[in-house]
Amino acid sequence: xxxxxxxxxxxxxxxxxxxxxxxxxxxxxxxxxxxxxxxxxxxxxxxxxxxxxxxxxxxxxxxxxxxxxxxxxxxxxxxxxxxxxxxxxxxxxxxxxxxxxxxxxxxxxxxxxxxxx
Amino acid sequence: xxxxxxxxxxxxxxxxxxxxxxxxxxxxxxxxxxxxxxxxxxxxxxxxxxxxxxxxxxxxxxxxxxxxxxxxxxxxxxxxxxxxxxxxxxxxxxxxxxxxxxxxxxxxxxxxxxxxx
Numbered sequence: 001x002x003x004x005x006x007x008x009x010x011x012x013x014x015x016x017x018x019x020x021x022x023x024x025x026x027x028x029x030x031x032x033x034x035x036x037x038x039x040x041x042x043x044x045x046x047x048x049x050x051x052x053x054x055x056x057x058x059x060x061x062x063x064x065x066x067x068x069x070x071x072x073x074x075x076x077x078x079x080x081x082x083x084x085x086x087x088x089x090x091x092x093x094x095x096x097x098x099x100x101x102x103x104x105x106x107x108x109x110x111x112x113x114x115x116x117x
Numbered sequence: 118x119x120x121x122x123x124x125x126x127x128x129x130x131x132x133x134x135x136x137x138x139x140x141x142x143x144x145x146x147x148x149x150x151x152x153x154x155x156x157x158x159x160x161x162x163x164x165x166x167x168x169x170x171x172x173x174x175x176x177x178x179x180x181x182x183x184x185x186x187x188x189x190x191x192x193x194x195x196x197x198x199x200x201x202x203x204x205x206x207x208x209x210x211x212x213x214x215x216x217x218x219x220x221x222x223x224x225x226x227x228x229x230x231x232x233x234x
Contacts, residue, residue: 004187005194009124009227043162045176057174057181059162064172068180068198070121070230077122077229079196081185108227110126112194113187 004113005063008093010078014103020071023048023056029099030058030065037092039065039082062087067096076100081112121230122180125210127195131220137186137193140165140173146216147175147182154209156182156199179204184213193217198229 019025027046034041039060046056057066063081070076078096082089097105136142144163151158156177163173174183180198187193195213199206214222 004190004192005185007126007194009229011229013232042164042172045160045162045174047159047176049178055159055176055180057162057176057183059164059172059174061166063185064174064183066174066181066183066198068122068200068229073121073230073232075121075230075232077124077198079198081183081194081196083185110225112126112128112185113190113192115130115190115192 001114003111005081005083006089007110007112008080008089009108009110010093010096011106012076012078012097012100012102013074013105015074015076016101017071017074019100020069020076021052021054023054026054026056026067029096030056030067033092033095034058034060034065036095037082037088039087065092118231120228122198122200123206124227124229125197125206126225126227127210127213128223129193129195129214129217129219130191130222132191132193133218134188134191136217137188138169138171140171143171143173143184146213147173147184150209150212151175151177151182153212154199154205156204182209
């Protein structure tokens, strides 16, 4: 069963709360994850919220990575959506989990674009 | 069971192929969807691929909307990730399905950030 895209949904609990509110750190983490996945970065958009929280997206030639954080709960949701066989989304997931210091994480894999053809 | 975020994963088949390769149209469609959802747009990043295909993300104060298209298959994957009770993600989904002219779509809802607290 062939799918056009692989989509990893990361639930990241028990993260380092300071890190979750540091937009510069999170930007570097997502770019490092994209690099680790051997993805080609095309664009990005990051936002720091007040009083806390960060949202960020990195568009890659192979789709995207994104993150939304809730420092008050030590929680972040991250998504890694890739297509093609040249990238390593699991490596990106590993980097994000480690950089956020998550003590309790889960990853759901969704296959996107399962076509009849 | 309270969740911090609601994440809709749209599988859009049987779409208008010309529309799926029109970055300007898709940008307007995602912004219209964000507006329909009563979300606050903070940033965006859209890319046209060669020979075909578009990727785009709109960051909103309530999380993000994104789309990846495969015109050659008449297929698009779209995600609508929102938090809070002031937004209407289902309305955004309805707008995207309609604007892409999808004749065969499905929507999966994932709840993100289900915490013990």
